[in-house]
Each structure stands twice: as C-alpha cells, then as structure tokens.
Amino acid sequence: MAYEQLDATSLLVLASATARLLDIEAKLNVDGYTLALEPLPSDVAIGAWIAAGAPGTPAWWKDPVDHLVAGFDARLLDGREFSIRPAPRRAVGPDLLSLIFGAGDRLLTLQRVWLRVHRIGVPRPQSAAFVSPPERAVGETEAKLWVTLEQQVRNNAGQNPQ
Numbered sequence: 001m002a003y004e005q006l007d008a009t010s011l012l013v014l015a016s017a018t019a020r021l022l023d024i025e026a027k028l029n030v031d032g033y034t035l036a037l038e039p040l041p042s043d044v045a046i047g048a049w050i051a052a053g054a055p056g057t058p059a060w061w062k063d064p065v066d067h068l069v070a071g072f073d074a075r076l077l078d079g080r081e082f083s084i085r086p087a088p089r090r091a092v093g094p095d096l097l098s099l100i101f102g103a104g105d106r107l108l109t110l111q112r113v114w115l116r117v118h119r120i121g122v123p124r125p126q127s128a129a130f131v132s133p134p135e136r137a138v139g140e141t142e143a144k145l146w147v148t149l150e151q152q153v154r155n156n157a158g159q160n161p162q
Helices: 021-031 046-051 140-156
Strands: 005-007 012-016 069-076 081-084 108-116
Touching (some): 046 108
Antiparallel strands (some): 069 108
C-alpha cells in the first residue's frame, strides 16, 4: 500500500515509514496531489529518507510556515512508542522531529509519518523576503552535543521516568 490515508482538507498524507516515496508519489499523482520533491528521491523509504535529512526538500526559507512532516509515530531505543499528532508547525511544544532529521536511527525510529502534500497545478507560495543561507557543516560544539545527547538516550533506554 502506498499510503494509509489522504486528508485532502489538511493536505496531509499518512504513510508507513517503510513505504517508498516513489510509490506514494505515484498514488498521490493519480489522486491529483504531489509531494513536490525535486528531484524525487529514488527507491527510498520515508523513514530512511527523513533520517538522512530529507534530501530534495525545498528550503524552508521559501515558505517558512509550510512544513514537510506534520506528525509522526516513533519508537524509542528502549521500545516505547509515542505519537505527535498532525498539527501546525511549532504548535506542539518541543520540535522532536529535529531529533530525527538527518540523525539516522540514533535516537528513535519512525513508524508512520504525516507528510505535507500539494495539489497538482496549484502554485505554491514563495517568500521573496528571505534568501536561503548557505548550508554549513556541523561545528565541533554541535557534534559534541549530539554525542552527549545520544549517550544520554542510550544510557536511559529501558529506564522508565518516574
């Protein structure tokens, strides 16, 4: 199955993290929608694509209020599962998606994902106010923070918070 549910009103699609982007895009196209990824990543599952940093995603500077992932279900290293219900960006507290984006499966594994879709043939808004800054490499301090965070998550895996 390419995806589980299409919410045409909210412009969201729910799919398993193991579903291939190519299959989802093909089914969406039949239904009149698209993921609007250029180029569309070839033969990759959604979870692996997000864990790799979602290459091909338009720069968020082009439309700062749009979002790629509106919600998700995930499994922590200790096996506990949790869900972030679909909601407008930055309206649900801490941005836990940031712990997944480009981090592989170091901290958790995606199970299902609500992705933003777009109607085919409808122009997307773009901000002229921002120029996308160049991507920069992870600095030494950020790299140390990731190592510390990963160690803490692994050390606490299996310990239920009181």
